Amino acid sequence: MGRVEGKIAIVTGGAGGIGKGICRRLVDEGARVAVADIWLEGAEEFAHELGEHAIAVQMDAGDVQSVATAIDKAADYFGGLDILVNNAAVTDAATLGADTNALDVDLDVYDHTMAVNAKGYLVGCKYALPHMLAKGGGSIVNIASGAGQLGNSVWVAYGMSKAAVIQLTRSVATAFGKQGVRCNAIAPYVIMTPHSREFFPEDLQEIYVRYTLSTRLGEVSDMANMALYLAADESGFVTGQIFNCDGGASAQHGMVPDITDWTKSYFG
Amino acid sequence: MRLAGMSALVTGGAGGIGQGICASLVKEGAQVCIADLNLEHAQAVAEGIGEGAFAIAMDAGNTENVKDVVAQAFTRLGRIDILVNTAAVTDPQTMMDDTNAVDIDFELYDRVMAVNARGYLATCKYVIPHMIDQGKGSIVNLASGAGQLGHNIWLAYGMSKAAVIQLTRSVASAFGKKGIRCNGIAPYVILTENARTQAPEGMLEVYERFALTPRLGDVADITAMVNYLASDESGFVNGQTLNCDGGISAQYGNVPDVTDWMRAHG
Numbered sequence: 001m002g003r004v005e006g007k008i009a010i011v012t013g014g015a016g017g018i019g020k021g022i023c024r025r026l027v028d029e030g031a032r033v034a035v036a037d038i039w040l041e042g043a044e045e046f047a048h049e050l051g052e053h054a055i056a057v058q059m060d061a062g063d064v065q066s067v068a069t070a071i072d073k074a075a076d077y078f079g080g081l082d083i084l085v086n087n088a089a090v091t092d093a094a095t096l097g098a099d100t101n102a103l104d105v106d107l108d109v110y111d112h113t114m115a116v117n118a119k120g121y122l123v124g125c126k127y128a129l130p131h132m133l134a135k136g137g138g139s140i141v142n143i144a145s146g147a148g149q150l151g152n153s154v155w156v157a158y159g160m161s162k163a164a165v166i167q168l169t170r171s172v173a174t175a176f177g178k179q180g181v182r183c184n185a186i187a188p189y190v191i192m193t194p195h196s197r198e199f200f201p202e203d204l205q206e207i208y209v210r211y212t213l214s215t216r217l218g219e220v221s222d223m224a225n226m227a228l229y230l231a232a233d234e235s236g237f238v239t240g241q242i243f244n245c246d247g248g249a250s251a252q253h254g255m256v257p258d259i260t261d262w263t264k265s266y267f268g
Numbered sequence: 269m270r271l272a273g274m275s276a277l278v279t280g281g282a283g284g285i286g287q288g289i290c291a292s293l294v295k296e297g298a299q300v301c302i303a304d305l306n307l308e309h310a311q312a313v314a315e316g317i318g319e320g321a322f323a324i325a326m327d328a329g330n331t332e333n334v335k336d337v338v339a340q341a342f343t344r345l346g347r348i349d350i351l352v353n354t355a356a357v358t359d360p361q362t363m364m365d366d367t368n369a370v371d372i373d374f375e376l377y378d379r380v381m382a383v384n385a386r387g388y389l390a391t392c393k394y395v396i397p398h399m400i401d402q403g404k405g406s407i408v409n410l411a412s413g414a415g416q417l418g419h420n421i422w423l424a425y426g427m428s429k430a431a432v433i434q435l436t437r438s439v440a441s442a443f444g445k446k447g448i449r450c451n452g453i454a455p456y457v458i459l460t461e462n463a464r465t466q467a468p469e470g471m472l473e474v475y476e477r478f479a480l481t482p483r484l485g486d487v488a489d490i491t492a493m494v495n496y497l498a499s500d501e502s503g504f505v506n507g508q509t510l511n512c513d514g515g516i517s518a519q520y521g522n523v524p525d526v527t528d529w530m531r532a533h534g
Contacts, residue, residue, distance in 0.1 A: 173480050173515045174515070174518065174519040174523060177479070177480030177481050178480070178481075178482055182515075189504075212444070213506040215447060216504075219504065222503060222505075234492035235492060236481070236489060237458075237486075237489035237512055238493070238514075238515075239481055239515035239518070240480055240515035240518025241510065247444075247506055252437060252507065
């Protein structure tokens with residue numbers, strides 16, 4: 001008996017690195033999953049790999065109608081919807097490169113990022129909720145980010161969109177909790193996907209690891225395990241929460257590793 | 269099984285939440301040492317669980333005793349992969365007398381802090397060296413929503429739980445690089461069977477009104493979170509205190525009343 005046995009899920013951005021891990025984990029634990037992605041070919045290939053418990057649906061998170069259609073298609077195909085994992089976000093290198101700070105950022109970059117990352121999640125909730133309410137409940141898991149919780153010298157739009165997602169999470173939990181819908185978010189730090197492993201310079205990885213309370217960066221499985229817990233009924237009394245999957249990077253003051261080194265070298 | 273081959277020490281393991289945690293750790297494959305002030309009760313819990321659990325007497329307010337218990341647990345288990353701290357002062361008389369900064373009795377404050385805060389620190393202090401030797405370990409501290417937001421009573425209890433939340437971050441910061449994870453769970457209105465049957469009329473309805481869920485919590489809600497945090501599944505989660513509170517802390521307190529007011533005004 002799997003931990004989400006018989007549940008029906010849709011995972012947006014399901015053909016991306018983290019999305020794939022979540023889809024696979026949900027299927028392994030007994031769910032049927034719609035892999036929703038802007039990249040239909042990738043979603044189809046992956047759904048095929050997952051077998052009869054998965055289908056692919058095309059979805060552009062920045063297009064309201066496209067999200068509504070994808071969700072209805074998934075619910076029609078499987079016969080309802082229990083779990084929505086909002087994960088589709090703008091993460092291409094060009095956008096993140098241009099997403100700088102309040103002074104330099106191009107407002108088109110901001111609009112595009114907010115349309116996909118924040119409004120896209122809202123639209124996902126808006127069209128998934130009726131299906132969940134019809135069944136007496138459901139679980140929504142929003143992939144947010146530590147970038148929406150603490151300051152960063154770059155990624156102003158990305159961070160703002162993720163902060164918005166965190167408040168969306170609390171709002172959905174507050175408005176629909178009594179009707180059985182739970183809504184929680186996961187705020188990851190650096191998660192190494194097969195793709196990021198390719199372009200992420202090793203010395204930069206080491207810097208990121210240094211400021212965690214962990215011996216490593218995050219893995220896709222870390223995200224998939226937390227998403228599974230929040231999607232499953234076993235977290236039935238958890239709602240409106242933002243759980244950090246960040247190796248503890250946000251749990252200590254940033255200067256701790258440096259001041260520890262300084263203390264060691266100064267006092268010997 | 270998610271904890272196959274692992275060994276755990278659970279303090280307060282004979283309490284309402286503690287015994288649920290012990291049973292669910294064993295169900296997931298762990299060997300569990302149930303440490304509790306009430307040995308007789310702990311033995312009954314161990315017997316009820318059957319193979320995989322044994323009982324030991326422990327007074328969380330007595331540091332020498334805690335040290336000794338950790339040593340005994342390690343000897344019998346062979347290793348300690350998981351420490352779950354739940355032992356706390358929760359007797360009705362103490363909770364009744366634990367009021368506010370003006371009225372509180374310092375003896376009560378000292379006793380609550382000695383058990384709830386210093387007791388957790390003591391188990392961490394004596395268990396961590398074993399975990400370092402093993403190269404890994406997971407500590408789960410039962411904190412409370414009472415240590416995160418204001419309350420007009422339970423001053424000492426709240427302060428002790430806030431201290432536990434900081435202990436959690438401190439242990440994670442100091443020993444995370446040695447493979448040790450330390451996380452907290454902040455429950456609110458988790459009802460053991462006792463609490464459910466003994467609650468005065470109308471009280472649970474008040475709590476229910478401010479929860480975002482259709483129901484209040486039960487022990488299984490905590491055990492599922494403990495399993496997640498204890499197991500390798502949460503390998504990249506450290507220094508966190510996760511709320512298991514039906515979302516009570518996620519909304520402003522005025523929301524139910526204002527919602528009613530808006531309805532009444534059309």
